[in-house]
Amino acid sequence: MYTTGLKYFRGLTGTAIAMTAALLLVATACEEPFEPPFNEDRDEIVIESYIEWSPDSQFPSYAIVTRSFPFTAEIDPEFISDLYIKDAEVSIFDGDKRVELQLICSDDLPDAIRREIGTQLGIDSFFINICIYVDLMRELKIEPERNYELKIEVDDRSFFSKTTIPRPVPLDSIWAAPAPNQGADSLAQLFLRLSDPAGPDYYRYFTSVNDGPLLPPLTSVTDDDIFDGQQFDVAILKAEPRGTEFNPETFGYFKRGSKVQLKWCTLDEDQFNFWETLEFSRNNQGPFSSYTLVDYNIEGEGGIGIFGSQSCFYYTIEIPEEL
């Protein structure tokens, strides 16, 4: 039930409040569909663009440009595929040169590459025709502490943003241990040891099981406010695809015998703020919660999203059957 984010425990006070409320709600509350008078005229351009430095990864810099849509829309794969904007002009400046990113769509790609895109983006590329703008020729110079500028033009509108790749902070080690559940002989939990350097750092991680997509857990980011400059061990959660039914017996644990890939990243501050606010907003829809606006760093009228950078390390561990 815990994660690298000590932040998770911060949120537990809210959980405790929600549980107290639940004592009442379970006993008496009634839930029914509600049809609020939604205003459907929003037309935002949504940008997700990342630059990643890694000694391990081969995935190039990319941008995804989509449109916002009404709450009442039927969101099926065809609808999602149509959200991708395919006629944008996307470029990134690395301080020396400006590189135009090339549009590729997963439907046009061989299965192996298609699967790789799905793995990296955490999106099911089987149902959805994912279209992304990519630095195919790897012309951008990628290194920590370097500054980048993004420019996107779409529908006669221009959007801008900047980012700086953060310093990399690798893990000291990663290991598996038996899950604490009684009778959970087939499960394991993963631990990591981190030596956090002095000064602000922002972390995010993803997990993948048996070459599946790299997924972030529900609360995937943390800053180092309360462990700055310290070394410590902590357990991490197995990330589950959205929509997976919650099982308190197995949640967050890995099956023994599985191959687990852990992607461990430091983020730039803007990207941390984006995921921090987005995940908090997504995870706090219960009683008494107020809305939380997501922190974007996209400039330009009608533009939302994130242009972020990260330094990442990829670790693979085969969890033995016997622990």
Next chain:
Amino acid sequence: MKQRTLFTILFALFCIGIFSGLNAQEKKFTVSGYVIEENTGESAIGANVLVAERPGVGSSTNSYGFFSITLPEGQYELIFSYIGFEEKRLSIDLSEDKWFEVELVSGVYVEEVVVSAEEDDQNISSPAMGVIKLDMDQISKLPILFGELDILKTIQLLPGVLSAGEGFSGFHVRGGGADQNLVILDEATVYNSGHLLGFISIFNSDAIKNTTLIKGGMPPQYGGRISSVLDIQMRDGNYKKYQIEGGIGVISSRLTAQGPIVEDKSSFLISGRRTYLFDLAQPFLEGGTFEGTNYYFYDFNAKVNYRLSDKNRLFLSSYFGRDVLNFATRTRGFSFNMPYGNSTATLRWNRTIGNKMFKNTSLIYNDYSFDFRGSQEEFNFGLSSGIRDYTLKTDFDFFPGNNHHIKWGVSLTHHKLSPNQASGSTGETVFEPNQKPEYGLQGGIYIQDEWKISERINVLGGLRYSFFNHLGPYPATEDETSKDKGESVHWYDGFEPRASINYRLDRQSSVKLGYARTYQYLHLVSSTSTTLPTDIWVPSTPLTRPQRGDQYSIGYFRNFLDHQYEASVEVYYRDVANQIEYTENYTPSVASRLEDEFVFGTGRAYGVEWFLNKKKGSFTGWIAYTFSIAERKFDDINKGRYFPAPYDRRHDLALVGIYEINDKFDLGATFVFGSGQNYTPIEGLYLVNGFPAEIYGDRNSAQLPAYHRLDLSLTYRPTGKNSEGKFSNYWVFSIYNVYNRQNPLFIYPAFDQDNSTGSIQSKAYQVSLFPILPSVSWNFKFNY
């Protein structure tokens, strides 16, 4: 400048009035003393003392039952009256100063008053605006939720007072925030007035004697909040005989014992209450996954007092209450413990100086703390917050003549605030973020006079000067160096003029005008849509400035049919500055400086309140309707435009009725209707990581469906109302939400993802809290 001019005029009038009284040549004597209840020996607060020979001359007892009237030498008949008690007449030969302790006998049941302004025409004769006193005996006949009598829920049925939400005991007065109400229990500030997340108030009705709500012109004796005052006084304890009373309800039971320690000289009261609903579930959890999980709350009230002499009295009262949530799950080794609650203690010394002056000195302690301790195997996490005060105050009541009642006083409070103190450990590593408590010294000095200028004009005016010294430790900022513990970080102060004028049009009606400026130096910040135990109190700092409120009100008051009915229309406008909200992208954080997460703005609220109250007869009750608007404006929220406050509600209606069928049965009914609560709508979605995220519209720009509900109650007394036996008891049967209205508590969006088809269904759900809920409580009393 306008306020300075107003203050100058008031001060000049005050001086003229006092000295004109002192210059009178007639030989005068003073009759003074205490009015007490005959059956208990408790002081009668707000009892009227009139002079039969001089219509219009009189006084009323103060908060401790003291009165003083000065008259020319002569023969007089004094008339003492008090709600629910027989009138008492006392003939006196006033040739010297006199001292009395007047006992009033209870028993006037036919003229019941549920909500009263005390005297028959007090509502039209007093300059005070928006002052309402609740009578505990009478509100016990109203329908209740879970069988729990709750004074805070009764207050919500009054005009200008809004509920914080379905079932909540929190309240908003005239467009003010929940933290802007000064809630005091025997003079001790109560920082969190709710058990069970606010669904049940912490005030055990068995221990409460008197409850007064001041929603209009706050008198200068009160300070520190900008919206209203809820002044709750505990019973002293019976001086005459021993009593044990209690009740058994659906979720909790209560027991109170009181009696004399030394008859007519000293008494005690001790009262306790505890929930047991979830205790009953414990056997079913035994051996299961969640063994050890439980929730309960309890509270204790205790009071002792001692009459040192006729003119010196000591009171010691205290409250202690806790809510406790324990959660444990065996399969994951995860558990947490979350206790929170208030504790208060008040030591008071009443002293009568001469015959015209009354002094009360109080030493007060109060504390609110919230703790959370969670662990899983080697990982531990703690989060706590709280506030602790020590206050010394003294207040004087001076009755120089029958046209003046002057009060003055001074108070000093030391605050220790501990917002969001976090700690954690994993294995050998301990996490200790550098967070320190914050301190402040708050003081106030005031003077006020209720001056009867003529038969038609009555004025209540005065001035309060308040200050707040924010004390270190405080980290360095761009402008200032860091401050050590005890060093002054920032000083705020201000004058708070208050005035209300009553112009009596005729015997039946009057017009009143009121103005009050108020400052608030402590602030409650919340990231949720309601007030919760996790909300934290923070002090004024160099960045967080004191809240300021200015309220203007005008009202027309009229009584009908020999004061059987009282009616009023009040119009108010409130202007507030330095309001605090979290930033719109706030996420909980334990290490960053909290005030960096705040944004500041202004607010305004205005409205009209109609009130028609039938006070006498076998059928009593009232109709209260409020039309109001409450808005806020922050540069950093809603693009700098005005937006409705969360508690902005255009229409709010309450109908309350109590019918005494006979000696054994009473019927009670309440109906409430309110505009739906505001919320921030979703105006669109976008995909991130292949999953929808929300785009929000203007803040609080949408409204939930209207709220309405009917509750009924039946009170049954097997031994009759006037039973004089040693044992009496009564049952209260209530039905909450009689026609099972599904009132929305909140709505939330949900996205159901089908991983087999890659499709997502977006939906919105409305959650309603309480369906039709019958309840029963049994209440008893033993007399010895």
